Amino acid sequence: MALVDASPNFSRMALVSAGGWAPAHFVGRALRWLWCKNRPVTFALAAVVGVVKIRQHQKRRERRRKWNEAGKDVVVLHMSRRGYSCPSLSPFVLKLETYLRMAEIPYQTDFEEPLGAKGKSPWVTLNGEDLADSQLVIEWLGPKFGKNLSSHLAPQEKAVAHAFRVMLEEYFLWCLAMWRYVKERGRPVVENMYLPMPLRLMMPLLVKNAVKATHAQGIGRHSHQDVEEMGRKCLHSLSTWLGDKPFLTGDKPAEVDCSAFGTLAQVVWCSPNSPYLRMLESDFRNLYDYCHRMKEKLYPDWDQCLDNSKQ
Protein backbone atom coordinates (compact mmCIF):
# COMPACT_ATOMS: atom_id res chain seq x y z
CA MET A 1 0.00 0.00 0.00
CA ALA A 2 1.98 2.81 1.37
CA LEU A 3 0.25 6.03 2.08
CA VAL A 4 -3.35 5.88 1.00
CA ASP A 5 -4.14 8.43 -1.63
CA ALA A 6 -6.55 11.27 -1.14
CA SER A 7 -7.51 12.05 -4.69
CA PRO A 8 -10.65 13.20 -6.46
CA ASN A 9 -11.18 9.57 -7.41
CA PHE A 10 -10.91 8.59 -3.80
CA SER A 11 -14.63 8.09 -3.29
CA ARG A 12 -14.78 5.37 -5.94
CA MET A 13 -11.60 3.77 -4.65
CA ALA A 14 -12.62 3.94 -1.00
CA LEU A 15 -16.04 2.49 -1.60
CA VAL A 16 -14.70 -0.35 -3.67
CA SER A 17 -12.11 -1.29 -1.13
CA ALA A 18 -14.23 -0.74 2.00
CA GLY A 19 -15.10 -4.27 3.01
CA GLY A 20 -15.68 -5.49 -0.56
CA TRP A 21 -18.82 -3.38 -1.08
CA ALA A 22 -18.93 -3.18 -4.87
CA PRO A 23 -20.92 -0.10 -5.99
CA ALA A 24 -21.93 -1.60 -9.37
CA HIS A 25 -23.45 -4.62 -7.66
CA PHE A 26 -25.25 -2.46 -5.12
CA VAL A 27 -26.59 -0.10 -7.81
CA GLY A 28 -27.80 -3.09 -9.87
CA ARG A 29 -29.76 -4.48 -6.92
CA ALA A 30 -31.19 -1.08 -6.03
CA LEU A 31 -32.32 -0.56 -9.64
CA ARG A 32 -34.02 -3.97 -9.71
CA TRP A 33 -35.86 -3.15 -6.51
CA LEU A 34 -36.93 0.27 -7.86
CA TRP A 35 -38.05 -1.30 -11.18
CA CYS A 36 -40.51 -3.47 -9.26
CA LYS A 37 -41.77 -0.48 -7.27
CA ASN A 38 -41.91 2.36 -9.80
CA ARG A 39 -41.01 1.94 -13.48
CA PRO A 40 -41.18 5.64 -14.63
CA VAL A 41 -38.85 6.69 -11.83
CA THR A 42 -36.50 3.85 -12.78
CA PHE A 43 -36.49 5.02 -16.42
CA ALA A 44 -35.75 8.60 -15.36
CA LEU A 45 -32.96 7.46 -13.09
CA ALA A 46 -31.44 5.20 -15.74
CA ALA A 47 -31.52 8.13 -18.19
CA VAL A 48 -29.72 10.40 -15.73
CA VAL A 49 -27.09 7.73 -15.04
CA GLY A 50 -26.67 7.23 -18.80
CA VAL A 51 -26.13 10.95 -19.41
CA VAL A 52 -23.61 11.15 -16.58
CA LYS A 53 -21.73 8.13 -17.96
CA ILE A 54 -21.63 9.59 -21.48
CA ARG A 55 -20.39 12.91 -20.09
CA GLN A 56 -17.68 11.11 -18.10
CA HIS A 57 -16.61 9.25 -21.21
CA GLN A 58 -16.43 12.48 -23.25
CA LYS A 59 -14.39 14.19 -20.53
CA ARG A 60 -12.00 11.28 -20.44
CA ARG A 61 -11.53 11.52 -24.21
CA GLU A 62 -10.89 15.26 -23.92
CA ARG A 63 -8.31 14.63 -21.22
CA ARG A 64 -6.64 11.94 -23.33
CA ARG A 65 -6.46 14.40 -26.24
CA LYS A 66 -4.84 16.96 -23.96
CA TRP A 67 -2.23 14.43 -22.76
CA ASN A 68 -1.43 13.51 -26.35
CA GLU A 69 -0.87 17.17 -27.06
CA ALA A 70 1.93 17.21 -24.47
CA GLY A 71 4.20 16.37 -27.41
CA LYS A 72 6.35 13.49 -28.54
CA ASP A 73 8.56 12.04 -25.80
CA VAL A 74 7.05 14.23 -23.09
CA VAL A 75 5.96 12.22 -20.06
CA VAL A 76 2.59 13.11 -18.54
CA LEU A 77 2.81 12.43 -14.81
CA HIS A 78 -0.63 11.80 -13.33
CA MET A 79 -0.84 12.73 -9.69
CA SER A 80 -3.04 14.13 -6.94
CA ARG A 81 -3.12 17.80 -6.17
CA ARG A 82 0.07 19.40 -4.84
CA GLY A 83 0.60 19.75 -1.09
CA TYR A 84 0.94 23.02 0.81
CA SER A 85 4.45 22.27 2.02
CA CYS A 86 5.61 19.43 -0.23
CA PRO A 87 5.07 18.90 -3.99
CA SER A 88 3.23 15.66 -3.27
CA LEU A 89 1.93 13.88 -0.19
CA SER A 90 2.48 10.63 -2.03
CA PRO A 91 6.02 9.30 -1.58
CA PHE A 92 5.72 7.40 -4.86
CA VAL A 93 4.67 10.43 -6.86
CA LEU A 94 7.49 12.47 -5.37
CA LYS A 95 9.94 9.65 -6.10
CA LEU A 96 8.90 9.55 -9.75
CA GLU A 97 8.90 13.31 -10.19
CA THR A 98 12.37 13.42 -8.61
CA TYR A 99 13.51 10.73 -11.03
CA LEU A 100 12.18 12.63 -14.06
CA ARG A 101 14.09 15.67 -12.92
CA MET A 102 17.29 13.76 -12.13
CA ALA A 103 17.19 11.99 -15.50
CA GLU A 104 16.28 15.25 -17.23
CA ILE A 105 13.29 13.68 -18.93
CA PRO A 106 10.76 16.29 -20.08
CA TYR A 107 7.43 15.95 -18.30
CA GLN A 108 4.11 17.62 -17.61
CA THR A 109 1.81 17.10 -14.67
CA ASP A 110 -1.84 16.12 -14.76
CA PHE A 111 -4.00 16.46 -11.68
CA GLU A 112 -7.31 15.50 -13.25
CA GLU A 113 -6.88 11.75 -13.29
CA PRO A 114 -4.55 10.79 -10.47
CA LEU A 115 -5.40 7.10 -10.34
CA GLY A 116 -4.35 4.82 -13.17
CA ALA A 117 -5.71 1.51 -14.38
CA LYS A 118 -4.27 -0.21 -11.29
CA GLY A 119 -6.18 2.18 -9.03
CA LYS A 120 -2.95 3.74 -7.76
CA SER A 121 -0.99 6.91 -8.13
CA PRO A 122 1.40 7.68 -9.84
CA TRP A 123 1.03 6.59 -13.41
CA VAL A 124 2.31 8.08 -16.63
CA THR A 125 1.35 8.51 -20.26
CA LEU A 126 4.07 8.66 -22.88
CA ASN A 127 3.34 8.93 -26.60
CA GLY A 128 -0.16 7.54 -26.01
CA GLU A 129 1.00 4.60 -23.86
CA ASP A 130 0.11 4.34 -20.15
CA LEU A 131 2.08 2.72 -17.37
CA ALA A 132 1.51 2.60 -13.61
CA ASP A 133 3.79 2.02 -10.60
CA SER A 134 6.72 4.32 -9.86
CA GLN A 135 9.35 1.60 -10.08
CA LEU A 136 8.01 -0.02 -13.24
CA VAL A 137 7.79 3.40 -14.84
CA ILE A 138 11.40 4.21 -13.94
CA GLU A 139 12.58 0.89 -15.34
CA TRP A 140 10.55 1.51 -18.51
CA LEU A 141 11.63 5.11 -19.07
CA GLY A 142 15.34 4.55 -18.39
CA PRO A 143 16.09 2.50 -21.53
CA LYS A 144 13.62 4.53 -23.63
CA PHE A 145 15.50 7.75 -22.88
CA GLY A 146 18.93 6.11 -22.62
CA LYS A 147 19.23 7.01 -18.92
CA ASN A 148 20.73 4.76 -16.29
CA LEU A 149 21.21 6.74 -13.12
CA SER A 150 22.87 3.81 -11.35
CA SER A 151 25.29 2.80 -14.10
CA HIS A 152 28.26 4.07 -12.08
CA LEU A 153 27.54 1.69 -9.18
CA ALA A 154 29.32 -1.59 -8.52
CA PRO A 155 27.10 -4.70 -8.34
CA GLN A 156 27.34 -4.75 -4.50
CA GLU A 157 26.33 -1.08 -4.32
CA LYS A 158 23.37 -1.78 -6.58
CA ALA A 159 22.36 -4.68 -4.33
CA VAL A 160 22.50 -2.51 -1.20
CA ALA A 161 20.62 0.29 -2.97
CA HIS A 162 17.88 -2.15 -3.96
CA ALA A 163 17.59 -3.44 -0.39
CA PHE A 164 17.33 0.08 1.03
CA ARG A 165 14.71 1.09 -1.51
CA VAL A 166 12.58 -1.89 -0.59
CA MET A 167 13.09 -1.21 3.12
CA LEU A 168 11.88 2.35 2.72
CA GLU A 169 8.96 1.70 0.39
CA GLU A 170 7.68 -1.58 1.75
CA TYR A 171 8.51 -1.25 5.44
CA PHE A 172 9.28 2.25 6.64
CA LEU A 173 6.29 3.72 4.78
CA TRP A 174 4.01 1.38 6.70
CA CYS A 175 5.42 2.80 9.93
CA LEU A 176 4.71 6.29 8.62
CA ALA A 177 1.23 5.26 7.47
CA MET A 178 0.54 4.01 11.00
CA TRP A 179 1.35 7.46 12.32
CA ARG A 180 -0.36 9.41 9.52
CA TYR A 181 -3.60 7.47 9.26
CA VAL A 182 -4.01 5.33 12.35
CA LYS A 183 -2.56 7.42 15.16
CA GLU A 184 -3.33 10.86 13.69
CA ARG A 185 -6.53 9.75 11.88
CA GLY A 186 -5.49 11.39 8.57
CA ARG A 187 -5.02 14.85 10.12
CA PRO A 188 -1.58 15.38 8.49
CA VAL A 189 -3.19 14.87 5.07
CA VAL A 190 -6.13 17.17 5.73
CA GLU A 191 -3.77 19.87 6.98
CA ASN A 192 -1.22 19.54 4.21
CA MET A 193 -3.28 19.46 1.04
CA TYR A 194 -6.52 20.91 -0.24
CA LEU A 195 -9.34 18.41 -0.09
CA PRO A 196 -12.82 19.35 -1.25
CA MET A 197 -15.47 19.05 1.44
CA PRO A 198 -16.87 15.68 0.26
CA LEU A 199 -13.40 14.18 0.54
CA ARG A 200 -12.87 15.70 3.97
CA LEU A 201 -16.13 14.17 5.08
CA MET A 202 -14.93 10.82 3.75
CA MET A 203 -11.72 10.91 5.77
CA PRO A 204 -13.11 8.55 8.44
CA LEU A 205 -13.70 5.97 5.70
CA LEU A 206 -10.17 6.44 4.40
CA VAL A 207 -8.88 6.01 7.93
CA LYS A 208 -10.97 2.88 8.36
CA ASN A 209 -9.45 1.45 5.17
CA ALA A 210 -5.97 2.33 6.35
CA VAL A 211 -6.57 0.62 9.68
CA LYS A 212 -7.72 -2.50 7.81
CA ALA A 213 -4.73 -2.37 5.45
CA THR A 214 -2.20 -1.99 8.26
CA HIS A 215 -3.87 -4.84 10.12
CA ALA A 216 -3.78 -7.07 7.04
CA GLN A 217 -0.12 -6.18 6.43
CA GLY A 218 0.61 -7.03 10.07
CA ILE A 219 2.12 -3.78 11.29
CA GLY A 220 -1.25 -2.61 12.59
CA ARG A 221 -1.18 -5.36 15.22
CA HIS A 222 1.74 -3.72 17.06
CA SER A 223 1.63 -0.86 19.55
CA HIS A 224 2.54 2.60 18.25
CA GLN A 225 5.58 2.51 20.48
CA ASP A 226 6.84 -0.71 18.88
CA VAL A 227 6.13 0.61 15.38
CA GLU A 228 8.06 3.80 16.10
CA GLU A 229 11.00 1.69 17.20
CA MET A 230 10.79 -0.28 13.95
CA GLY A 231 10.76 2.98 11.99
CA ARG A 232 13.71 4.28 14.02
CA LYS A 233 15.76 1.21 13.06
CA CYS A 234 15.11 1.91 9.36
CA LEU A 235 16.20 5.51 9.75
CA HIS A 236 19.22 4.45 11.76
CA SER A 237 20.32 2.01 9.03
CA LEU A 238 19.83 4.58 6.30
CA SER A 239 21.64 7.23 8.28
CA THR A 240 24.56 4.86 8.88
CA TRP A 241 24.74 4.02 5.19
CA LEU A 242 24.65 7.69 4.19
CA GLY A 243 27.36 8.60 6.70
CA ASP A 244 28.95 11.82 5.54
CA LYS A 245 28.46 11.19 1.81
CA PRO A 246 26.42 13.84 0.02
CA PHE A 247 24.15 11.23 -1.59
CA LEU A 248 23.35 7.65 -0.69
CA THR A 249 25.84 6.02 -3.02
CA GLY A 250 28.48 8.74 -3.11
CA ASP A 251 29.06 12.13 -4.64
CA LYS A 252 26.55 11.63 -7.42
CA PRO A 253 22.83 11.03 -6.81
CA ALA A 254 21.50 7.70 -8.11
CA GLU A 255 18.09 6.13 -8.58
CA VAL A 256 17.85 5.07 -4.93
CA ASP A 257 18.03 8.73 -3.92
CA CYS A 258 14.71 9.33 -5.69
CA SER A 259 13.02 6.78 -3.48
CA ALA A 260 14.76 7.98 -0.32
CA PHE A 261 13.86 11.59 -1.03
CA GLY A 262 10.26 10.73 -1.93
CA THR A 263 9.93 8.96 1.40
CA LEU A 264 11.93 11.20 3.73
CA ALA A 265 10.40 14.38 2.31
CA GLN A 266 7.08 13.13 3.68
CA VAL A 267 8.64 13.24 7.13
CA VAL A 268 10.54 16.51 6.75
CA TRP A 269 7.82 18.58 5.10
CA CYS A 270 4.46 16.90 5.76
CA SER A 271 4.69 15.32 9.19
CA PRO A 272 5.07 18.08 11.78
CA ASN A 273 5.17 16.74 15.34
CA SER A 274 5.77 13.20 14.16
CA PRO A 275 8.20 11.00 16.08
CA TYR A 276 10.09 10.47 12.81
CA LEU A 277 10.66 14.17 12.26
CA ARG A 278 12.01 14.43 15.80
CA MET A 279 14.36 11.53 15.01
CA LEU A 280 15.63 13.21 11.84
CA GLU A 281 16.09 16.52 13.60
CA SER A 282 17.99 15.11 16.52
CA ASP A 283 19.46 11.64 15.98
CA PHE A 284 19.77 11.37 12.22
CA ARG A 285 20.71 14.88 11.30
CA ASN A 286 22.63 13.71 8.22
CA LEU A 287 19.33 12.47 6.72
CA TYR A 288 17.65 15.77 7.46
CA ASP A 289 20.48 17.69 5.76
CA TYR A 290 20.42 15.19 2.90
CA CYS A 291 16.75 16.01 2.22
CA HIS A 292 17.54 19.68 2.01
CA ARG A 293 20.49 18.95 -0.28
CA MET A 294 18.27 16.91 -2.60
CA LYS A 295 15.62 19.62 -2.56
CA GLU A 296 18.13 22.31 -3.47
CA LYS A 297 19.65 20.21 -6.26
CA LEU A 298 16.46 18.97 -7.88
CA TYR A 299 13.76 21.44 -6.93
CA PRO A 300 15.11 24.96 -7.47
CA ASP A 301 11.45 25.79 -8.18
CA TRP A 302 10.19 24.08 -5.00
CA ASP A 303 7.88 26.95 -4.06
CA GLN A 304 6.22 26.87 -7.47
CA CYS A 305 5.63 23.14 -7.00
CA LEU A 306 3.50 23.76 -3.94
CA ASP A 307 -0.19 24.49 -3.69
CA ASN A 308 -0.02 28.14 -2.76
CA SER A 309 -3.78 28.59 -2.57
CA LYS A 310 -3.82 28.36 1.24
CA GLN A 311 -4.06 31.85 2.68
Ligand SMILES: N[C@@H](CCC(=O)N[C@@H](CS)C(=O)NCC(=O)O)C(=O)O
Ligand atom coordinates in the same frame (compact mmCIF):
# COMPACT_ATOMS: atom_id res chain seq x y z
N1 LIG B 1 4.04 0.44 -5.74
C1 LIG B 1 3.30 1.60 -6.14
C2 LIG B 1 2.62 2.18 -4.91
C3 LIG B 1 1.71 3.33 -5.27
C4 LIG B 1 0.81 3.69 -4.10
O1 LIG B 1 0.63 2.97 -3.13
N2 LIG B 1 0.20 4.87 -4.24
C5 LIG B 1 -0.74 5.32 -3.25
C6 LIG B 1 -0.52 6.80 -3.01
S1 LIG B 1 0.94 7.01 -2.02
C7 LIG B 1 -2.13 5.11 -3.80
O2 LIG B 1 -2.39 5.35 -4.95
N3 LIG B 1 -3.00 4.64 -2.95
C8 LIG B 1 -4.35 4.37 -3.30
C9 LIG B 1 -4.77 3.04 -2.74
O3 LIG B 1 -3.95 2.38 -2.08
O4 LIG B 1 -5.91 2.66 -2.96
C10 LIG B 1 4.25 2.59 -6.79
O5 LIG B 1 5.46 2.48 -6.60
O6 LIG B 1 3.78 3.45 -7.55
